[in-house]
Amino acid sequence: MLDNSINIFKRAEKVIPGGIYGHVAPAAGLPDSFPHYCDKATGHTFVDVDGKEWMDFMCGFGTILHGYSNQEIEDAANEQREKGAVFNQPSEKMVELAEILVDRINFADWAVFAKNGSDLTTWAIRVARQFTQRPYIVKAKGAYHGVDAWCDPGMGGRIPSDRQDILEFEWNKTDQLQSIFKKHGNKIAGVILTPYHHPAFAKSVMPHPTFWSEVSELCEKAGSLLILDDVRAGGRLHDNGSHCFFNFVPDLAVYSKALGNGYAISACVGKQKQKAASSEVFLTGSCWNDAVAMAASIASLSISKRDQVAEEVLAKGTYFCSKLTDVAKSFDIPLSMTGPTSMPYPFIENDDNLFKIQEFCRLCAGEGLYFHPHHNWFISNSHSYESLDLAIERTSRALEKL
Ligand SMILES: Cc1ncc(COP(=O)(O)O)c(C=O)c1O
CATH class of the missing domain: 3.90.1150.10 (Aspartate Aminotransferase, domain 1)
Incomplete structure (x- = not known):
């Protein structure tokens, strides 16, 4: 029916x-x-x-x-909704939310917010480029990071230059990543990866036991940033971020999906050392300061921790x-x-x-x-x-x- x-x-x-x-x-x-x-x-x-x-x-x-x-989250959202959602300025909720993330995520010294995962995966690779002054981004084949031309799974509306600075290796094949670093190391701004491989239309694949330590070491040696795309898994593997589940430390991490329990919000967190570079990459959106989504997110994070x-x-x-x-x-x-x-x-x-x-x-x-x-x-x-x-x-x- x-x-x-x-x-x-x-x-x-x-x-x-x-x-x-x-x-x-x-x-x-x-x-x-x-x-x-x-x-x-x-x-x-x-x-x-x-x-x-x-x-x-x-x-x-x-x-x-x-x-x-969820009643607790709806109550928090409604309380803020009575005051308003989007203003000329951000609300205090934005600072409160950033403080919670910095407190909870062990490597995070700062946080920024947007509406969707794609907004911030794309911004994060630009922060890596700004920080390193290098062009290349490495990703896993078949991994989804959003709708922008550097990574979307479709073919429409693309031109060859959209991906000329994107290199790929097969998930878990760290020898391939090693070869990429050997050939292009001094041009690689960052490696962006999900915590485990979750392509559509195919089995999910967990990282092999030394995957994350090998990836981290390659990035560190080359001075490239390790960007964790935790948009999909965030909140479902570890309350403090999926890197804690797999025991590694990225340089930047992006969250969205579960962050606001259905209210549109995304966050990127990073370390002190990339803070200056991150403020040089322009970031804004008409409704990105939405205080209702931020209030929902604060409530959602507090439930995650409590329960x-x-x-x-x-x-x-x-x-x-x-x-x-x-x-x-x-x-x-x-x-x-x-x-x-x-x-x-x-x-x-x-x-x-x-x-x-x-x-x-x-x-x-x-x-x-x-x-x-x-x-x-x-x-x-x-x-x-x-x-x-x-x-x-x-x-x-x-x-x-x-
Ligand atoms: C791993 C991953 N990264 C990025 C995105 C893009 O997030 P959004 O759809 O919020 O733009 C998604 C969405 O499914 C995702 O699963």
Whole structure:
């Protein structure tokens, strides 16, 4: 039953290029099973525009860490909303938020804010260029860092010079990174990486045991900055940043998604030594000082710390992934949940064209489970163990239809 979704999409096609664009375009999911529009959401459930209630395992593609419409966060946002959101000047909330990040993130001496991850991954590579006075940026092949021309996964609107200073190596192949440094070391401004490799349409890959120490050493020796793109994983691996989970220290780190629990905000933090260079790279946006998003973010960070949310979502994810793979196994489906359990990517063996995982997710959609076949899922702290058990029960029911 997607009648309303389809009708709204038909209206959208007339006035919005593609109807719905980007990673939430119907073609990226299950067009015949997933709703195209959402009406409302609370906790770990949402209701689509046809009135169907779903148990959600995508959490607004990671933005929701404490559950949709979390009361404490909504209260903090509402209190600020009564005063106003955007003014001529920033509000004190901006300073308070920067102080919290500097206090919490062990290497951070300063913080800046924007609205989206892309705003600040792009700004961070410019800070690295300004600091080192070098042109090249190294990234991992297939890694997503945003919508800007130096890194976006699309082909449209690009010119060759957009990427002439971007070099790539395959995740975990530190020998390739070594060769890049050998050849171009004195031209490399920075290396930008996610804490682990989470490409779409492919298994997630954790860093090998010496990956981060090798990368850190190569950067340090060459005088290049190590930039952590923690936009997607931030808050779901460690409350103080994913570098603590993998035990390394970047020079700059970018956060967004879960930072405001659904309110649009991103942050970049860095060390004292790049503070001067960072203030030379122009940074602003019309609504970037939005005090409501900053108040939501302060509340969200305080809940994460109080309730040890990263540990909680990892524990819940481990419980859920192990039960889910067991259920799948009992139906002879060799499902593995790759990557960290708080944001697992599902993969079925011998499923190169991904038809099997699509069928699995399609069947589960019939039971009101929003499992994405091509993107990592997200666990929030409003997923209770009871709700995870219910999801397993529904999965079992769905698979009986195989
Ligand atoms: C690792 C990573 N970096 C950067 C971005 C871009 O963030 P935004 O979509 O907020 O611009 C994303 C978004 O999914 C991401 O997952």
